[in-house]
Amino acid sequence: MIILTTIYVIAAVLLLFGAAIFVHEWGHYFVARKCGMKVEEFAIGFGKILWKKEKDGILYTVRAIPAGGFVKLPQMLTSEALEGKNEEDTEPLPEISPWAKIAVAVAGPIMNIVFAVVLATVIYYVGLPEMITPPVVGNLGEESSEYELGIREGDIVTKIDGEPIASWEEAYKLTALSLTNRFEVTFLRDNDEFIRVLTSTPVSDDIPIRTLDLPSKYPPIVGRVLAGQAADEAGLKADDKIISLGEIPIGGQGQLIDELQKNGDKATEIVVHRDGENVPLPIKPRMIEGKVMIGVQFGYGPRVYIERYPGPTPWENISEVGSLMWRTLYALFHKKETGVGVSDLSGPVGILAMLGAMVKTDYRLALNFLVLLNVNLAILNMLPIPVLDGGHTVMGFIEGIFRRKIPVIIQTVLTYIFAILLIVLMLFVSFYDIFERRGIFVDMFNSDTEVQAPADPSPTASE
DSSP: OHHHHHHHHHHHHHHHHHHHHHHHHHHHHHHHHHTTOOOOEEEEEEEEEEEEEEETTEEEEEEEEEEEEEEEOTTSOOOHHHHOOOSSOOOOOOOOOHHHHHHHHHHHHHHHHHHHHHHHHHHHHHOEEEEEOOOBBOOOOTTSHHHHTTOOTTOEEEEETTEEOOSHHHHHHHHHHOSOSEEEEEEEETTEEEEEEEEOEESOSSOOOEEOSOOBSSOOBEEEEOTTSHHHHHTOOTTOEEEEETTEEOOSHHHHHHHHHHHTTOOEEEEEEETTEEEEEEEOOEEETTEEEOOEEEOOOOEEEEEESSOOOHHHHHHHHHHHHHHHHHHHHTHHHHOOOGGGSOOHHHHHHHHHHHHHHOHHHHHHHHHHHHHHHHHHHTSSOTTSHHHHHHHHHHHHHHTSOOOHHHHHHHHHHHHHHHHHHHHHHHHHHHHTOTHHHHHHTOOOEEEEOOSSOSTTTTO
16 A cells, blocks of 8 residues: 555656646747747756657657756757757758747746646635644643643544634634633544533733633644744744744644734744743744744644635735745845745755645645746746746847847857756755755655545635
């Protein structure tokens, strides 16, 4: 069974990742043929040829390194560093217009956007699982009234006043917005349900929001602290469990993110559980591009997903991806303020592993990841860098405006330099994927995940 699952995950990952590359290269290929250009090769991947077929003078190949692909067009400057050297000399071909070069260059990214829209539309209609924090009770002190009522660590909250509860986020929201402070809470233990009447209490004298005094068994876990960021300055460490923020108990990642946005960049206190005791730490979050950040990457814990149906609209989905991409680029170019560097990015190895983890959990998560991947491919490929589509576009505009070709030697040198830099970058981020972020490979075959149907079939059940 494990072997079959492994084969399924690997095959699905290669198919989905290959689809993103295929539509990109097909865009170049289709427009090049429409412009009457000569196409020598259509390739998925780089490096050694694993499979090939020639038809109508065009070589179709699948290569060993699934980190991209290319369409070899002799009438456009290409990179032998990535695409290999021509096998034989060809006859001189007629020059093509700069506008044809631009059309071919932008066709790939446009196809990625089109593909992303199609995928996002499918996701809207089939729904999308969203990760939640299981409402499992954590460690209770023996002196607490909840312990005296017979509630124990590991008990699962299933209902509050008859309302089905799927996550701690829902439990906190229900009690905080209720007009009463007494609740009939239904617990599940060893397949047996029991009910206890609990009283919610204010978080503190300064914060009148009422919550049940039930700790979460799975608070957010700090996986990595980014150097120079707010969490680093506050003294957070890897494996810290975040218990509260500004005296508000935290039951999961989603709630922590929500509370951070509410708090803004005001100085506050974060309490973490470390080495058997709760440690309060003063922290001052930072506002970066409209988002509040403290500079931590979450660690790995149980993952439970609940259905969201319908899924986000295509516009919501793609605009969120675009916003994430912009914030990432902003953080990279402002490393001094954000602490985010190139080593925090994922390369082909990390992307394949993350895609595998989502394939293993639910195909819709994998499709949603493909939306992100396609939008990223489109944006990154349009950066004005030689060897990328954006570089070809810029050079085409320069030739079209000044009606003069850029000297071949300049194009060749720039293309080789940036091709080598691109290869080095892929190797660099892949090194961190393999040796510094090994947890992504654990997730690829981790079975500690569950997708639940919403307790209430209405579209807002998981919101």
